[in-house]
Amino acid sequence: MDYNFQFNVVWRNFDALLEGAWLTLQLGVFAFTCGCLIGLVGAACLSFAPRPVRWLVHAFVIFITNTPALIQIYFLYFGLPEFGIRWSNEACVLIGLTLNAGAYLTMILRAGFLSVRQTEMEAGETMGMSLPQRIRYIVVPHIAKSIYPALANFFIVILVMGTSVGAVIGVDELTGQAINLSTVNYRWLEYFTIVALMYVVLTFIASIGLALLGRWAFRVKARIF
Amino acid sequence: MPHLAVNDIHANYGALAVLHGIGFEVDRGEVVSLVGPSGSGKSTVLRALVGLTLVTGGSVEVDGTRIDYAAPRAVKAARDRMAIVFQQYNLFQNMNVLRNVTLAPTKVKGRKRAEVEAEAMELLKLVGMEHKAQAYPDELSGGQQQRVAIARALALKPEILLLDEVTSALDPELVNEVLDAIRRLAGEGMTMLLVSHEMSFVREVSSKVVFMDAGRVVEAGPPDAIFDAPSSERARDFFGKVLR
Amino acid sequence: MERILSQLPDFFTWKNIALLGESALMTLSMTLLGCLIGFGLALVLVYLRTTPGLWALPLRVACIAYVEVFRRIPFLVVIYLVLFFIQTVASDVSLFSIAVISICIYAIAYTADIIRGGIESVPKTQIEAAQAMNLSRFQTMRLCVLPQALPVIIPPAIAFAVSFIKDTALVSQIGVFELTFRGKELNNQGYSGVLVFGTIAFCYFLMSFPLSLLGQYLEKRLATPRGQRHSR
Numbered sequence: 001m002d003y004n005f006q007f008n009v010v011w012r013n014f015d016a017l018l019e020g021a022w023l024t025l026q027l028g029v030f031a032f033t034c035g036c037l038i039g040l041v042g043a044a045c046l047s048f049a050p051r052p053v054r055w056l057v058h059a060f061v062i063f064i065t066n067t068p069a070l071i072q073i074y075f076l077y078f079g080l081p082e083f084g085i086r087w088s089n090e091a092c093v094l095i096g097l098t099l100n101a102g103a104y105l106t107m108i109l110r111a112g113f114l115s116v117r118q119t120e121m122e123a124g125e126t127m128g129m130s131l132p133q134r135i136r137y138i139v140v141p142h143i144a145k146s147i148y149p150a151l152a153n154f155f156i157v158i159l160v161m162g163t164s165v166g167a168v169i170g171v172d173e174l175t176g177q178a179i180n181l182s183t184v185n186y187r188w189l190e191y192f193t194i195v196a197l198m199y200v201v202l203t204f205i206a207s208i209g210l211a212l213l214g215r216w217a218f219r220v221k222a223r224i225f
Numbered sequence: 226m227p228h229l230a231v232n233d234i235h236a237n238y239g240a241l242a243v244l245h246g247i248g249f250e251v252d253r254g255e256v257v258s259l260v261g262p263s264g265s266g267k268s269t270v271l272r273a274l275v276g277l278t279l280v281t282g283g284s285v286e287v288d289g290t291r292i293d294y295a296a297p298r299a300v301k302a303a304r305d306r307m308a309i310v311f312q313q314y315n316l317f318q319n320m321n322v323l324r325n326v327t328l329a330p331t332k333v334k335g336r337k338r339a340e341v342e343a344e345a346m347e348l349l350k351l352v353g354m355e356h357k358a359q360a361y362p363d364e365l366s367g368g369q370q371q372r373v374a375i376a377r378a379l380a381l382k383p384e385i386l387l388l389d390e391v392t393s394a395l396d397p398e399l400v401n402e403v404l405d406a407i408r409r410l411a412g413e414g415m416t417m418l419l420v421s422h423e424m425s426f427v428r429e430v431s432s433k434v435v436f437m438d439a440g441r442v443v444e445a446g447p448p449d450a451i452f453d454a455p456s457s458e459r460a461r462d463f464f465g466k467v468l469r
Numbered sequence: 470m471e472r473i474l475s476q477l478p479d480f481f482t483w484k485n486i487a488l489l490g491e492s493a494l495m496t497l498s499m500t501l502l503g504c505l506i507g508f509g510l511a512l513v514l515v516y517l518r519t520t521p522g523l524w525a526l527p528l529r530v531a532c533i534a535y536v537e538v539f540r541r542i543p544f545l546v547v548i549y550l551v552l553f554f555i556q557t558v559a560s561d562v563s564l565f566s567i568a569v570i571s572i573c574i575y576a577i578a579y580t581a582d583i584i585r586g587g588i589e590s591v592p593k594t595q596i597e598a599a600q601a602m603n604l605s606r607f608q609t610m611r612l613c614v615l616p617q618a619l620p621v622i623i624p625p626a627i628a629f630a631v632s633f634i635k636d637t638a639l640v641s642q643i644g645v646f647e648l649t650f651r652g653k654e655l656n657n658q659g660y661s662g663v664l665v666f667g668t669i670a671f672c673y674f675l676m677s678f679p680l681s682l683l684g685q686y687l688e689k690r691l692a693t694p695r696g697q698r699h700s701r
Contacts, residue, residue: 003557003558062678063674065632066635066673066674066677066678066681067635067670067673067674067677068635068636068638068649068670068673069635070638070639070641070649071638071649071652071666071669071670071673072670074649074652074653074656074662074666074669075662075663075666075667075670077662078656078662078665078666079661079662079663079665079666079667080662080663081662082472082473082661082662082663083663156541160540160541160542160543161543161544161636163543164543164544164545164546165545165639167545168545168639168642175543175545175546178546178549179549188549188553189550189553189554189557192546192549192550192553193550195546196538196542196546196547196550199541199542199543199546200537200538200541200542203541204541275601276600276601277597277600277601301603304600304601304602304603305603308601308602309601311594311597311598313594315592315594315595315597315598316598317595317598317599317612317613317617318595318617319613319616319617328602328604328612329602329603329604332604332608332612333602333603333604333608377602381602381603
């Protein structure tokens, strides 16, 4: 292979890549946070709501988790304008990712809800704990312990697999920036090698942060690697 | 010359030293038992002999040939001459009884399957398991599994059979079927080294008993002497608790 | 809305349906091929990762690093890297092959972890029993460990492959004639986005949902011990 790598082109535009990485992080955090809210509502519905609502939530989860995020985002971006709803490409990615994350997080959080044992709630009640106390001391620690690793793992999935889909409809997150810059000077391999490394570094920082957070807040021994 | 001579062996389990110089001898056709409180290192001795736990000092001789446990080839040779039966049977769950017995002879020794299978059926008959040749381990009781494990070890044609608390994991009513199989082997002149908590059985089959505590041999001798008149305080105390 | 309705008979022609069916097959075949090859190579990777000895340390580190790194790179970036790397070293590799290689690279990283988990679920005593009988490391793995690990490995591996059907939508970016690419083409031909991407989403659903149910069924079935599966 007589390819001549020229990484200095990449370093000259490194600021643009850093901006992309920053947008990636923002998209990831936003979609994950809003997705958690949706997931919380969804999981609560699956546990407590009347049957038709449960069916609705189930249908939502099954539909979203069995179709590509890319197609969902295409639908929002190319389909919705036909109904007069016109969102920017960034809004489409954000909303698409949030809905997507919401469906997956519904399932993750539901597994957490199921991990709370009724007997322990009863034991708490007989000890004279109030409902808020039982939630604080029984429900939350249980859920945290059983699903924190899954949540942390899903955040990384969103951050990597999720946000990069935005590049396809021209959002300038990290992958998008790499495409933009390399179409200018044709240094595809260099740009994508560096960007791949940036993703690795970014997610490592996120993983370590999440592991520390889990240890500090919930005493969960989350796996960093 | 003793069939198996263990001289002053040391072994570690991780960072923890578990054997601090163990020595004893087993003559050809003799049955020797290792007894002692749990954690005294009896099982570690057997594991060390087949190279599952690393020997860090001392020497082991089989028929006068010294085994160098640092050399993979020597460990292989040792495993050719000594076969071990585990407390938890450790039958391969994905194979039926017959395949469990024929696996090593066909795969390791490269012998013909038909010939090995005929032999295996004989061995299964010896332990009274020939009617379950096609069964899978999870369809058998513990005692049945242990008898198959003994047949599997014998299929390797070992000179010395090592039995590691083979009845400890069994329900009381299943113990005798396994002990019967071992009795039969002893009667056929198999050299055996066994770790057991079945004191009356040990007294019946062994010609020598080695009492171990905390990774050391406290005393050794004929069963009657060790059981009825132990010379050490530690052995007196132990047998006072377990006998009767 | 009227636009969608008026396009309906025009959109669902035999020609378009055949086109979609063909591209759905393309999606399925490249996922299946990539995941199968990836599974095989992941087995090799996991095996190499357990090579004992000091000399094999770089090998073990490389195996761990591979899994860690490729799980942290977006699939889209992997596709571009494979595309441009292959184009610099060879000129006549088909886009389909490039898609399969990308899927394969990704599948190795994910299934290696699944396989490792399955292998670690086999009790260590089984390995010791095999060692004591002088079986080689490879024989132990092939004859004793792997057959017992497979029931643990297969369901999540299938789940991964099924969920990856959706992720392969991204290879439309490099112009492989799969489902998403056809969708964009039809959209560009003037068909309504709602109609086109709704249909495409439904096609993915038709592939993904039944297969995920199959995976769940297998998981339940393989989890039952043999003794309970057929009578004694």
